[in-house]
Amino acid sequence: xxxxxxxxxxxxxxxxxISGFYIISLFxxxxxxxxxxxxxxxxxxxxxxxxxxxxxx
Amino acid sequence: MHRVNxxxxxxxxxxxxxxxILIAIITISMLVVGLKLIPTPxxxxxxxxxxxxxLLHVFEVLGFVALSMSIVHSLRVYGKEQTIIFFxxxxxxxxLLELPFSSYNxxxxxxxxxxGSMLAVVAGWCVVNYALFFISKKISCSLxxxxxxxxxxxxxxTIDLPLDPIAxxxxxxxxxxxxxxxxxxxxxxxxxxxxxxNWFYTISLFIMFQGxxxxxxxxxxxxxxxxxxxxxxxxxxVLVISYTTVYVMFLLGV
Numbered sequence: 001x002x003x004x005x006x007x008x009x010x011x012x013x014x015x016x017x018i019s020g021f022y023i024i025s026l027f028x029x030x031x032x033x034x035x036x037x038x039x040x041x042x043x044x045x046x047x048x049x050x051x052x053x054x055x056x057x
Numbered sequence: 058m059h060r061v062n063x064x065x066x067x068x069x070x071x072x073x074x075x076x077x078i079l080i081a082i083i084t085i086s087m088l089v090v091g092l093k094l095i096p097t098p099x100x101x102x103x104x105x106x107x108x109x110x111x112l113l114h115v116f117e118v119l120g121f122v123a124l125s126m127s128i129v130h131s132l133r134v135y136g137k138e139q140t141i142i143f144f145x146x147x148x149x150x151x152x153l154l155e156l157p158f159s160s161y162n163x164x165x166x167x168x169x170x171x172x173g174s175m176l177a178v179v180a181g182w183c184v185v186n187y188a189l190f191f192i193s194k195k196i197s198c199s200l201x202x203x204x205x206x207x208x209x210x211x212x213x214x215t216i217d218l219p220l221d222p223i224a225x226x227x228x229x230x231x232x233x234x235x236x237x238x239x240x241x242x243x244x245x246x247x248x249x250x251x252x253x254x255n256w257f258y259t260i261s262l263f264i265m266f267q268g269x270x271x272x273x274x275x276x277x278x279x280x281x282x283x284x285x286x287x288x289x290x291x292x293x294x295v296l297v298i299s300y301t302t303v304y305v306m307f308l309l310g311v
Contacts, residue, residue: 006133009130009133010130010133010134013126013127013130013188014130014187014188014189014191014192014195015188015192017123017126017127017184017185017187017188018185018188018189018192018212018216020119020123021181021185021216021220022216022219022220024115024116024119025219025220025223025224026219027112028112028223028224028227029219029223029226031112032223032226032227034100034223034226037219037222037223037226037246040218040219040222041219041223044215044218044219045219047215048212048215048216052192052196052212055196056192056195056196
């Protein structure tokens with residue numbers, strides 16, 4: 001179990017780090033009431049993250 | 058059978074590299090022209106942020122947590138040698154590029170330099186550069202070092218496109234309408250378009266530099282010394298390219 005988690009960390013951490021930037025931006029945008037920017041964040045992340053994941057497999 | 062070694066292969070100017078450079082030029086041009094044609098509202102100072110700065114401190118803590126995790130990941134995946142070459146160099150690079158800016162929110166817990174730049178932003182640069190260094194390598198092992206740099210820079214722009222306008226709207230930092238003495242007319246939700254282009258330059262040059270260093274045959278000590286001593290030159294190169302771009306944009310009226 002521990003070994004699997006460590007292997008998962010090794011393979012997906014950089015993608016998670018990039019996702020973290022989108023996620024913190026999204027939370028901030030929602031909390032300050034800028035839903036236009038939140039939507040922009042979701043749109044860009046929904047294109048970029050799957051693309052990176054797909055080509056990086 | 059003709060064979061090329063890794064160094065020759067890495068430095069060869071491949072077709073995919075040329076395509077990536079063209080994509081970068083088209084993307085940046087579209088960004089500049091698109092933002093010139095479609096005005097986006099800048100946040101007014103009255104709507105800046107919340108009354109408290111809890112998100113600012115969350116951002117700071119997460120920056121250092123992510124940096125620690127990146128170092129642990131690098132130690133596990135690349136080993137001690139690559140980690141020693143990458144992170145001190147990247148931290149110094151981020152520090153040199155952030156120190157001249159005086160427009161940071163002064164409520165941050167950890168500040169450095171004469172203008173109170175946020176140290177968490179420097180940590181953020183390390184995380185972004187490391188993640189993109191890893192991802193660009195994983196996406197295509199056959200891509201040249203220049204290609205990896207260009208690809209990383211392009212992904213960098215997409216990270217900053219939502220991040221910077223949101224940070225500006227919250228009040229993490231603000232943007233002056235003047236850059237290197239030239240007025241900046243084209244903005245994206247208040248963020249000058251040159252900032253996104255600078256993200257491309259900053260990330261691309263660093264990933265290329267680290268890529269060449271990684272493939273070089275120097276000893277660890279020499280690689281470490283180069284990784285530190287070349288950083289001021291790299292930072293100056295970014296500033297010179299950025300200045301040239303601002304000047305060209307000023308001449309073109311964008």
